[in-house]
Ligand SMILES: N[C@@H](CCC(=O)N[C@@H](CSS)C(=O)NCC(=O)O)C(=O)O
């Protein structure tokens with residue numbers, strides 16, 4: 001079993017811990033959830049408090065200055081800028097962060113996008129004493145990945161699983177049957193207490209758990225056939241930035257000099 005327990009440090013304690021770099025014995029995690037209001041997107045910063053090594057998940061281009069400032073203020077070294085998938089509603093900040101801070105951009109090989117690091121099932125991103133592990137969770141797009149913290153205390157689900165919802169499946173080669181299988185096999189098999197951190201929320205919710213979503217998610221508690229019927233009948237309007245965002249995100253936002 002590759003999971004070990006990680007204390008998710010409360011905000012006040014983190015501030016103290018960040019000031020006390022290099023003095024602590026056990027590993028301590030810094031976890032920040034950041035919000036971008038025009039696309040209702042969440043960005044996550046994770047760091048090893050002792051070493052300052054950090055990862056950012058799903059940065060948004062417009063909030064790169066804010067996120068870079070936070071990283072600088074906390075004395076963190078950004079190792080990876082990770083995209084859970086090729087977003088359709090906003091331009092990723094991973095390319096801009098790469099230019100600004102020299103981190104490596106990351107996305108799945110199956111996304112068809114360019115990045116410094118193209119990942120597949122089970123790949124790990126290490127930051128200090130911590131790691132995030134990649135679980136393929138296609139269906140919203142074929143290249144969607146969920147990133148799970150190495151003790152399974154938290155999962156960053158992108159648009160595969162939203163709080164009491166899920167990503168739409170009506171564009172970018174989405175497939176409701178595939179999404180249903182992904183969520184049940186790759187996310188609902190995590191421990192009940194595993195925190196669920198999605199890429200968006202449109203209702204003011206910030207975090208859930210695997211146990212809660214397994215019991216209360218109105219879409220994923222349906223039968224597979226009823227889920228498919230529901231998803232095929234959503235008739236949602238297209239994201240207004242889609243024609244700009246998808247081509248940009250296939251290049252990780254700004255991505256001039258990788259193959
Ligand atoms: N109104 C927004 C787009 C909203 C949207 O389509 N969200 C996506 C996630 S971003 S690809 C989604 O999957 N929503 C699921 C749902 O049930 O709403 C815009 O114009 O940007």
Ligand SMILES: [Fe+2]
Nearest residue numbers: 087088159167
């Ligand atoms: Fe999406």
